[in-house]
């Protein structure tokens with residue numbers, strides 16, 4: 001074979017310098033040497049191959065997940081070279097639960113896969129920053145950690161001195177959904193008694209209907225427990241976009257024979273794969289749920305055994321005042337929380353076991369056969385079971401009548417009700433969008449009723465309320481000293497609404513009379529009930545603030561009536577506003593001090609929230625960039641300064657209700673007397689001291705990248721090793737009472753507000769939308785596939801998968817009427833203002849409705865004017881009810897949601913002069 005070595009080649013040509021090499025015609029193809037054995041032969045310029053090889057070389061592999069609230073929680077191998085993350089790859093080694101269920105591998109989404117690029121983008125914060133101009137002017141001075149923490153510490157002490165505790169809002173948002181990061185902010189709040197709003201209602205994520213029914217809205221399925229369902233209704237959820245790593249179980253269940261039905265106003269990315277798409281009108285879901293109940297009852301498809309044991313449907317109600325018959329009605333000094341069944345075996349009223357007032361904590365009926373129908377007489381009272389009242393209400397909503405609300409064909413609704421009733425295991429999935437509507441209570445409650453009537457609970461299905469919460473006693477110890485020292489936990493919707501002065505926007509936008517017709521109350525009723533709830537101590541609200549420490553919370557992006565909300569907060573937090581963040585987001589932008597936090601791959605951490613049983617371990621694959629620090633370490637430094645300065649300034653312990661806020665020891669308390677000084681210390685402590693992790697060392701956990709939770713992780717019942725987790729099996733299998741007033745799944749609420757508002761039993765109820773305003777287009781803003789809220793929204797890879805700028809989805813028919821073409825810039829406007837976006841044609845959305853994905857940063861909009869500025873909102877007063885069994889403020893369980901989708905808009909083609917700055 002003819003062959004010339006590189007050296008000989010150059011020599012032969014009499015050429016040496018590169019310049020000459022490139023300029024000559026030596027590159028003529030016919031002069032290139034043929035290469036024989038590419039693996040072994042040496043040939044000219046072989047070095048280029050190393051470029052390619054180096055792309056696949058690394059120094060080490062660490063592990064991490066992403067700690068924002070995507071609900072995914074996926075473990076990744078993180079590849080590091082020269083101290084830089086070069087790429088990530090899914091771990092994909094999660095063991096199968098058993099051999100009947102598909103495994104969880106690989107988990108991940110496209111945002112996770114590009115984080116190694118996003119973490120080095122221009123919006124990362126490198127150093128502690130102090131504002132050098134007005135708030136929001138975007139003029140910054142780089143300062144040292146020492147200066148930053150000292151100045152902040154002094155200002156916090158000033159606020160304590162001047163106003164006492166309770167004037168500091170220390171809310172931590174959705175960017176810190178991992179244990180160590182989350183604990184850092186929470187532990188700090190607990191020590192200073194800061195205001196921390198309910199993490200669910202503050203954004204509108206609490207399924208209040210599920211709480212009312214089951215007494216626990218957080219008890220749900222692991223995603224592998226969807227697989228053996230034979231009927232899944234995607235009620236208000238778009239899992240293919242918002243539960244990307246788990247959605248496969250739905251489609252595997254379909255492959256396994258399940259019927260998948262989706263209800264949504266638009267044919268969303270999940271609906272396109274369903275067996276049936278039910279194009280429901282926006283905001284009308286309670287009418288569908290109650291119509292399914294109507295069919296189930298009318299066609300006698302219900303299952304009495306389940307109803308008798310698991311629900312309050314046989315509990316007796318007085319017909320004179322429609323209140324439940326209580327022991328206190330019958331016996332002198334009797335309990336208000338003990339109720340009665342009518343026993344068909346003995347033909348007598350008997351006390352119900354398992355209620356809040358009962359000492360016998362079981363659902364077991366033993367010899368009692370409670371009546372679910374009929375009317376009875378007892379001790380001078382005429383009584384009837386709850387089911388009679390449910391029947392009467394449901395009879396008002398045959399599918400033929402609710403068609404006017406939902407737009408759904410009545411026969412279709414009848415068929416689906418029958419299918420749910422026939423199913424062995426039926427699941428209704430309600431995503432968090434449910435609670436963005438004022439009728440969430442009725443949607444969750446109505447579906448819970450349809451499911452309970454048809455015997456779906458425990459292993460036979462039930463309501464999926466999105467994500468399972470595991471039991472982590474050590475986490476509570478970290479976050480709030482096991483409940484011994486608490487932050488000022490506040491009702492989320494109320495805190496944001498009142499402090500953000502959102503009533504002003506509501507009054508401008510909604511027509512009070514029309515609102516009352518649409519939702520059953522007006523803004524006056526709402527304000528009055530809110531005040532009553534606060535006055536009676538049902539819901540906590542802590543009033544005006546003086547300072548604000550905002551952690552991992554894009555509050556100046558996510559809130560409604562946003563501009564006024566921000567103005568109010570900046571005005572109130574006049575003394576201090578600190579933002580702790582990885583990015584200079586729309587909220588950090590307005591701070592006095594910005595402290596740079598480590599990103600997902602730069603800190604030790606743990607994460608278990610999601611739909612599975614794996615705790616992912618973050619092993620700090622690379623050190624934090626520049627001077628950024630893990631959230632935990634930032635709080636260690638800040639408390640150190642506060643302690644030092646408090647001692648220097650002679651500030652003693654401060655009495656704060658039942659607890660003492662002692663700034664002299666705040667650092668010692670925060671660090672457990674120096675034991676938990678770093679993100680690593682606290683991660684190790686958690687791993688090695690938590691029963692739900694079993695016997696595992698931090699080294700073993702870090703090597704693998706995840707820990708499989710053991711049976712102790714179950715909150716309601718054990719997390720059995722080789723079984724998917726179904727909610728409420730402790731109730732169905734071992735007859736443990738529900739955490740509700742009656743101890744049963746609840747379908748009767750005789751709270752005075754519920755009675756007054758015609759809501760003692762599940763019923764149909766609408767939302768505000770265009771009907772309650774002068775703007776004709778219904779509007780909703782769901783979550784985007786190409787970001788998690790504002791995270792990764794400006795990443796170049798994500799932007800090129802979509803239009804690359806804020807866009808609204810519009811029906812071509814509406815567009816035609818308004819003279820709008822695909823790609824045009826349009827103006828959306830209502831009583832609270834306007835914003836601009838690119839029109840994107842979307843034929844599956846009704847012509848009277850528009851949709852726009854949320855999460856764009858305000859600065860990505862024309863004139864930096866985001867949609868949330870003009871979005872008016874109000875609260876559902878019933879969600880503020882208290883003093884009734886399981887209704888009363890409970891963190892992540894019961895309080896009022898911020899509502900995102902009650903407003904409406906009109907649309908027009910933007911005029912050139914509108915969009916030129």
Ligand SMILES: Nc1nc2c(c(=O)[nH]1)N[C@H]1C(S)=C(S)[C@@H](COP(=O)(O)OP(=O)(O)OC[C@H]3O[C@@H](n4cnc5c(=O)[nH]c(N)nc54)[C@H](O)[C@@H]3O)O[C@H]1N2
Pocket residue numbers: 069070071174205235236237238239241242243263264265266268280281282283284285430431432433434780781782783784785786787788789855
């Ligand atoms: N990719 C991605 N995933 C995410 C997030 C993200 O930002 N991006 N955010 C996470 C968080 S915090 C949350 S809260 C969840 C939210 O995720 P989801 O619970 O899925 O809620 P949305 O995306 O707001 O809305 C889901 C779908 O509901 C339908 N819908 C709208 N109005 C109605 C209605 O009135 N009735 C019915 N039946 N359907 C309706 C629409 O088709 C919409 O696409 O997603 C989580 N997952």
Ligand SMILES: Nc1nc2c(c(=O)[nH]1)N[C@H]1C(S)=C(S)[C@@H](COP(=O)(O)OP(=O)(O)OC[C@H]3O[C@@H](n4cnc5c(=O)[nH]c(N)nc54)[C@H](O)[C@@H]3O)O[C@H]1N2
Pocket residue numbers: 067068069173174175176181203204205432551552553554555557558559580581582583585597598599600631781782783788789790791854868871900
């Ligand atoms: N119109 C409309 N508004 C909505 C919604 C809607 O559907 N429509 N949805 C609502 C819902 S459900 C939600 S959950 C909210 C979410 O709304 P946002 O509060 O906007 O949520 P994120 O974008 O996740 O903001 C968290 C911030 O944490 C920061 N961060 C990330 N990692 C870390 C870290 O490790 N440490 C620190 N200190 N910071 C970090 C990020 O920079 C990010 O800006 O929006 C709500 N607002």
Ligand code: SF4
Pocket residue numbers: 065066067070071072073074107108109110111112113244245788
């Ligand atoms: S962003 Fe969330 S869903 Fe996506 S890969 Fe990361 S942890 Fe998983």
Ligand SMILES: [Mo]
Pocket residue numbers: 069203205432
């Ligand atoms: Mo959310």
